[in-house]
Structure formats: C-alpha cells, structure tokens
Amino acid sequence: MSKANDLIIRVAGEGGEGVVSTGDFIAAACARAGLEVYTFKTFPAEIKGGYCMYQIRVSSERVYNQGDTFDVFCAFNGEAYELNKHLLTPGTTIVYDYPGGDFEPDAIPEGVTAYPVPMSQAAKDLGSYRSKNMVAMGVLSVLFNINEETLRQVLTNKFKKKGDEVLDFNLKAFEKGKELGAGVKKVDTWRVADAVEPKDVIIISGNDAVGMGAVLGGLEFFSAYPITPATEIAKFVATHIPKFGGTLVQAEDEIASIGQVLGASYAGKKSMTSTSGPGLALMSEMLGMAFMGEIPALVVDVQRGGPSTGLPTKHEQSDLFLAIHGAHGDAPRVVLSVEDVKDCVDMTVDALNFAEQFQCPVILLSDGSLAFSTQTIPAPKPENYTLVNRKRWDGQGKYFRYAMTDDMISPMADPGTPGGEHIATGLEHNASGAPSWVPANHEAMQGKRFGKIAGLVDTYKPVEVDGEGEAEIGIITWGSTIGVVREAVERLRAEGIKAKGFYPKLMWPMPVAQYEAFAATCKKILVPEVNYQGQLSHFIRAETSIRPIPYTICGGLPFNPSMIVNKVKEVL
Amino acid sequence: MSVAALHKKEMAPKDYKSDVNVVWCPGCGHHGILNGIMRALSELGVDPTNLVNVSGIGCSSRTPYFMQSYKMHTLHGRAGPVATGVQLARPDQLVCITGGDGDGFAIGGGHMPHMARRNVNMTYILFDNGIYGLTKGQYSPTSRRELKAYTTPYGGPDDPMNPLLYMLTYGATYVAQAFAGKPKVCADLIKGAMAHKGFSYVNIYSQCVTYNRIDTIQYYRDLMREIPEGHDTSDLGAAMELARGDGEGHRPMGLLYQVERETLDERLASIVKLVGGHEGYDKNKIINLFRP
C-alpha cells in the first residue's frame, strides 16, 4: 500500500475501450498539476481487443517504480474484474461498471470499498458507447481528487483538433461522469495529491524517450525492423528524423538493419537500430564485424520474455549474456543499461557518443516494462548535451586506417576524402587494413580493440551507491529493477534495517573495483533481477570476489518493492 | 550511379589496382572480370576517392582488396545491406558490390530481392562460377546437377536457379549478363551498369578452374548467345523470355533490361523535402510535443 501523497490507480478493460487513453489523460492531467507520474501497462496479446491494463502511480514526490499493487481499481468489464479481484485486499477501492455493464461482482471482500457506477449505461444514454472512458474519467476525477482543471485542459487539447463537435461531446460525457461521481457516497480516503507549482517536465514513454535521445544525440541514420516491444522507437525516429534531414529505412530483417547501420556509419553518419532479443541474436555476427572493422554502431535492445518468441509483450531482463558475450570470437562491446525513462533519453545520447568515440558497437539495454511506461521527467535541454564525433583523419601524410595510437583509437576517413581510401574489413588486418594473420599482429590488434574501451570503467559516471557506511544488506541490481530497489531500500531503512543499493548502468566493461568496494561495506549482497539464471549474479561471480545471493523471478512481470523487502528479511 | 564520381579522373585501368597482389588461381575467370571492372571505371573516369566497393566473403568477394577505392569486406552474404547503408548515407558516391553466387544467392539470398525492389542506386556484379570456390568446392545455388562437388559426390539433388529471372522479377532496373571470357562485353555491361541510375545487376559467368571442372571456358562459350539486335530492353516480358534461355538451353549475353525508376535515396530525400527537413531544426519543438 502506498504512502500518503502517493496513489496508484489501475484502469483495466477491453483493448479499444479507451483504457489506454483514460490512463494517458489522467497521467497527463496529474503531470500538468505538477505531480510526478509513473505508469505501467500491459497490452492485449491479440491484435484487436483483449485484456488491457493501465496503472498510474502519482505522487507529489519522485516515484521510482509502478508500486506494489493498486489502491484504486476501475474495472471497465467483467474480464478485468476477474483478472484483478485477487488484488482487492482490505483498504483498496474498486469502481466498476454497474448496472448496465457485463458483470456483477462476487461478494465484496471485507475492508474493500466498492463503488458501482453505471458508466456504460450513461455513455449509451448520451448516444455513444465509445464515450464510456470519458464518463469513467469524470467519475474518477470527482472521487479521487484528480485535478479537474488540468484534466479539462488535457481533454480540450486532445479533442480540439478533431473539431468542436467532438470536443463538446466528450466534455459532455466527462460532465456526466462527474455528476455520477458526485452522486456516490465516498467512504474511502484515497485521493490524488493536490496540485503544486508545475515543473518543467515532459511525460514520455521509454521507447519514445530512446527516440528523443537519438534525436538529441545527433543521429543521422536509422535502420529498423519491427519487433515488440521496440517498434515505437523506430516510429518516433521515422516521424522526427527527416526534420533534421536524416534517414530511416525499414530493412528486410535484423541482419540487414545492422548491415545498413554499419554501411552508413562507415560512410560517416551517426547510425543506430533498435530491436529486441531475437533481433539482437540475428545481429550477433555483424556485431563481431563492427568490432573487428572498428565501425561505430548503436543497437538498442528492448528486452522481452524469452527465449525464442517467448513472451513478446512481457517484461524480462534476460539479454545480458547475449549483449555482453553474444558474439563469435572474442568480441566485447560497450553495454549500457537504463534504469528509467530519463535514462532512456540521456543514455541514448551517451551510447551514440561512445560508439563514435570508441568506434565500436554499443548495446543499450532497455526492457519491456520501461518501453511502455510513461514517466514525468525534466524536460531535456538540447544545449545541455555534449555530442562526440568520431576522430577523423586530418589529411596529413600517408593514411593508415588502423594505425596504433596512444589511446588505441585510429582516425577514420569518410568516403570522398582524397588520400583516405581504405578498407573496413572483418578479416584480421594490419595498420593499413591489409589482411594479416601474423600471431603477433592478431594479439596486438585484439589488445588495441579491447584496450580502447577498457578505460571506460574509470571515465563513465561512477556507479551510484545508495546509502552510506556499513550495511547488513547490499542490493545490486540493474535495469528497471533499480527503481524498485530504491524504494525497497528506503522502506528497509524506515524499518531500521541497514540497507544499501548499488546501481550500475555500465554493464560492460564491468567496473569491478566499484563492485568490490561496495561489497566490502555490506554483510550480504542480494542481486534481484528478472531472469531465470541470475545473469548479473553470474557476471559478479565471474568477475569479482563477491558471492552474491541471486534473487530471480521470470513471470513476465517486474518486481515490486515489497517482494524485495520480504526477500531481504528472509535472507538476513 | 552518382554524378559526382563520374568523369573526374583520367586514369588507365591499371591505375585502379591496389598494392595487394591478386591471389586468385591462375586460370580463374575472376581475373578477367576484375580487368573488366577496371576498364569500365577508367572509361567512365571514376575518381576512386568517390568509389565505395563492398563485398561479402568468397574468392570473388576479395575483389575490393585488389582495387584502389574506399571499400568494405564484410560478412558472407551481407554485402547488399551494408552497401545499401553506404549508398543511403552518401548518395553522392559510386557504390559497387562484387561477390559470388554462393554469397549472393545462398546465404545472401534474402537480401537480393530487396535491393532490387527498392531500386537502391548501386551496381551489383555477381561472379557466377556455379561453385563455392573459397571453401574449396561445394555446390552452389547455380551449380548444375551434373556437378559432383565436395558435398555432393553423387551429383546435386536440387535444380539450379536462374539469377536473371530472379532479378527481373524483383524489379532490378538494369539486368545484364556476360562471361569472363569476353572482357570487352564485361567492361561494356559493367560500364552501363555503373552509369545507370538505379539498381543494376550484372551476372558474369566465370570459370573456377580449380573446383568446377564441368563449367569450363569451353562450356560457357557454347552456352552463351548474344542477345539479338532489336531486342527491346524496356520490355520486361521480352527480357524474361530471354532470361529463360532459348529452347536449346543457351543463355543470353548482353543487356536484357533497363528502365528508369525513382531510386530509394530519391524517395527518402523527398520525405525530407516534404517535412522541410534541415540540419538546424529546433529540437525543442519535438520536446514540446511531450509536455503534459
């Protein structure tokens, strides 16, 4: 159950019934009212219709995750009710479509507040069943203190474009909902925090944020291949990159996407692609080529449940092995992993910069729950981002593409540069690019290619350590699980348990010394992550002297804070 | 091809050679094709600085090493997508793929239709020797069934494909075929291909003297028939008819098909034009779309 000022509303129903737009409107209205928002959704697996859930967590303070469960549940239909009724624990509230909906609930459990509201009926009376979500919004706004003014502004902005008639109709439905809400006798105390001074924020999903990071990072070429849950990144880029004169193409498969990325990058353009695990697996040979040929390239992997087709729309953090070691031969790359939507923007810029700086493939890991999670984040300021361009040849003297240099990074030459003609090749080569299988050369070249990224562990921002001094439990985690752990650590401390967190974003090369230093201050180390094998635990065991306690789940859903809190209590 | 790369240099064919010595077997047809390519470049006056040669893996895919230019030696079967990326990133450059039948039609077969269909403005020269040369003689998608190769000691179980029909079907806008024993024909067709705006495909039969003992120079010579004068190269039906070969199993030599169609880079450029794209576009405009 969330604390004061912190409310979690879940809306669920049939896809297409307006569940998503209801959620979006509420989230936007709250953000406009100066509140922090973190949303989480699951989509119907079917193409049309099917169960759909949208959860909004809203608070006057920063929210790091989707929360344990809901406080308020709004059931649009019987299926939604059936799938969520086990979560109706004492203290929760349910608003449901009755009479006139498609179900009548079982006996309401003790301690649960239930508000039957005839939402479908009201919508039908207004002349359009489709306006049910507007009615619901009116009901919820009155019952739970959702800022009416900002909600009205959001609705107006949205429907104004469709003409006055549409706008008026929707506002009428909204008013009707408010009327119904006012007629309900409120007995619970759930309410959205009051409006505060609005902040300079945007509200955006993880996938859109990656696209925004790409734009801010100076991306020039994107090659796409559709795959859940990454496709929205390509859509964002397709919409906006032509405004900068850039290019997005959809390739025939992921091998072709990464191939096109390497070609465009060789030709001098900042290039990237996005995919999910199955696509990344297909790209693995090309990533080896990019490493060998020292070609900058960014691949964003929005992880999903696997293996194989797996759970395409569900959450999992299970591509760490693939991202770090999914290559033939010895071919490491830079692997970054984001925690939240803000990271999706900022670290996409970092990732593009690293690709350019180190002339190698960079993999940025996001995940299925972040992909569709919308969050309020400070509005990015384009001028605050420093963009890195690859080292280019100055045209002096004879050109050696793979020349050994102090920082092991060799200048590149774009096609069309006189005197810079050279080969980018997957065959082992000497400084000029000519094939060479001399043992000493291969060793030196591997040393160069590994060496140039090794220093990143010292230069990239230090891993965030949450907490100070000695601790009974140290929790190391990655990806969107970090947000869950942040709250768990807070709660543990509130209960008097000395807990610390360690939140790496640079997954490879691994900042081993920082892991060791952190572990030295903790009696026990717990590593929660959403995969079966405990992939980060594995790397910790392999690369450090730490012997962590893995805590893995893989049910297609993220952790929630109480799971972590309970686990800590169990292992202490 | 791009205009920028054309008529920029007075260079003899041999001036396009690189320092790397050609490593093909003496007697390999690939030598003649390389000469044809260099001759075409010389006649077009291509500046090697504005030329990007891309290849996959195979004996034929080593071609870029032997030439002076920007070049990429990529992965088995993947030259097409990589070259597409180069072309889209730098439409002002001349982009050329050289590769083998195995590289192009076996492992890379999934990419072939899409280069053609999208009309990527580049030239694909396929060295068709009906064998995997570099891996020492396994059968390829263009091998004849009679060929007893390394992995087909009793002959091949499947029928060879027809590269010309394939490329015509998928919409290549320039389709030609030659034979390494006719370097002048090769040079002319390659020259036409490079000068063509759009995706141009030149299939060149090339004897592998080391591993394909049945597709000899003699065999290819008897196989080829010059395309009759008066063939209408803008007639897709007629081109396909030619590509099928005549009733006696001969194969056409010459230009089968050439039409003009908008290229992929042109279409992408028109999207940029449509939205009024320019480098200095204010990123804040995009950020503002996400304000609540």
Added chain:
Amino acid sequence: MRHFTDKQALLDAFASRDGSLVDADMTFIHVEGVDLSGMNLAGANLSGGVWCDIHLDGCDLSAVHVVESRLTRVDFRGARLEGALFQRVDMTQCTFERVEAGEASFFLSKMSETPFCHAKLIKAQFLDTTLDQADFTGADLSLAQMRESSLAGTRFISCDLRGVDFRKANFHHAVYRHVCTDNALYYGKPPWGGEAIPGRDWVQELPMFDGE
C-alpha cells in the same frame, strides 16, 4: 575454325569502321602468315585460336585477352602489352623483346625459350608458367611475380629484379649476372650469391589471406 592467311581478309572480318582492330573479337580462328605490325589491337580477344608466323611487332596490344590459344612464331617485339592476359597459351618461338608489358599476366602458359630482352615487365605476373631457357637480358621485372613458375636455365642478365616474387619457383636453376635483387622474395638462400636475409618474417612482409 575459320582460316585466314591474308591481312585484308582478316581486316574485312574484324576491323571496326575506323580500320583498327581495337576490341576486335577474333576468337576461334586460325591465322597464318599475316603481318599486322604497327596496328592497334588494344583490348582484342585472341582466345581459342591458332596463330602461326604472325607479325605483331610494334602493335598496341594493351589489355588483349588470349586464353587457350596456340601461338607459333609470333613476333611481339616492341609491342605494347600493358594489362594483357595470356592464360593457358602454348607459345613456340615467339619473341617478346622490348615489349612494354607492365602488369601483363601470363598464367599457366608454356613459354620456354622465349626472349624478353629489354622488355618492360614491371608488376607483370608469370604464375605457374614455364619459362625454361627464356631470356630476360636487360629486362625490367621489378615487382613482377614469378610464383610457381619454372625457370630452368632462364637467363637474368643485367636485369632489374627488385621486389620480384620468386616464391615456389624453381629459380635456383636460372642464370643470374649483374642483377639488382633488393627486396626480392624467395625461400632459402639467394642463388645470385650473398647471404640469405636473416629472420625474414614472411607473413609480416606480405599481405596474405587466410581462408574465410
């Protein structure tokens, strides 16, 4: 096979409108006793034929393509042969004195006793070709390749052999006098006297392809 013994007949059959034989496709013909000296045959294709007692001296034969032909007593003296390709060609008593044959290729051919005196053969390739008793007196063979060729009794006198690749050739049985051999590539000890270059690292020196 069509048979020609007369220059005019040959020109009638193959010359272009300007009267030259540039790029002419003269494949699968039998030509005997014809004098084509001084003509331009650049890019011509002479494959699959039989050519006897022919004068090609002073001709422009750059980039000619000659595959699987038989040449007897063909006189190439002073001809331009840059970029020419001779492959599986049987040559008997042909002469290549003073030819300009930079980057020409001679593959798998039989060229015993052929004189190449004072020829310019920079970067020419003689691969797997029989050159027994051939005479390279005064020739410039710098950076040429003679890999796997047979050089029994071949004469290299006052010859520029800088950077020549003799690997796998039987070059120990050739005759060397006044040769310049800097950077020549060969295995073992140099047959022209002096010491082998110590600690030579082949793979370092040459771009060599591994399999793929």
